[in-house]
Amino acid sequence: MAVTGDETAATGDMPTYQIRAPTTALPQGVVMATSPGSLHSPQQLAEEATRKRELRLMKNREAAKECRRGKKEYVKCLESRVAVLEVQNKKLIEELETLEDICSPKTD
DNA sequence: CACGGCCGGCGTCACTCAAG
DNA sequence: CTTGAGTGACGCCGGCCGTG
Numbered sequence: 001m002a003v004t005g006d007e008t009a010a011t012g013d014m015p016t017y018q019i020r021a022p023t024t025a026l027p028q029g030v031v032m033a034t035s036p037g038s039l040h041s042p043q044q045l046a047e048e049a050t051r052k053r054e055l056r057l058m059k060n061r062e063a064a065k066e067c068r069r070g071k072k073e074y075v076k077c078l079e080s081r082v083a084v085l086e087v088q089n090k091k092l093i094e095e096l097e098t099l100e101d102i103c104s105p106k107t108d
Numbered sequence: 109c110a111c112g113g114c115c116g117g118c119g120t121c122a123c124t125c126a127a128g
Numbered sequence: 129c130t131t132g133a134g135t136g137a138c139g140c141c142g143g144c145c146g147t148g
Contacts (some may be wrong), residue, residue, distance in 0.1 A: 059132085061119060067135055068117075111147085127139085128131085 057120070062123090064119070071135090101138065115144085118141085123136085124134085
């Protein structure tokens with residue numbers, strides 16, 4: 001996946017990490033039921049709202065799990081990449097030292 | 109043991125963003 | 129504008145480990 005210029009393309013390689021202040025905790029559980037013609041009594045409306053909320057929570061629960069799983073995988077990926085790059089870097093440094101030895105004028 | 113600190117996982121809320 | 133998916137932040141809980 002090509003990160004399109006945008007530094008946070010949120011596509012596996014660079015998740016969008018955002019810091020947010022803990023905004024005022026509104027009381028919630030308030031779900032607006034967009035009155036589908038078939039529902040009338042407040043009772044039914046409330047039940048529908050509850051059902052929707054539970055569904056939403058369930059989906060979000062699953063989404064959160066998946067999100068964490070993906071994040072862990074992403075971090076593991078980065079860590080192994082770091083390991084590879086460290087080895088590569090070490091080799092290059094060694095090579096550089098060897099070449100410097102070969103090329104340096106002998107003083108004695 | 110009992111405890112306290114640290115860590116990882118979970119559920120939920122609040123928010124953003126893209127699609128319809 | 130509405131809706132659904134994705135994700136950061138927060139708080140809680142249980143397990144592990146070192147220390148007195």
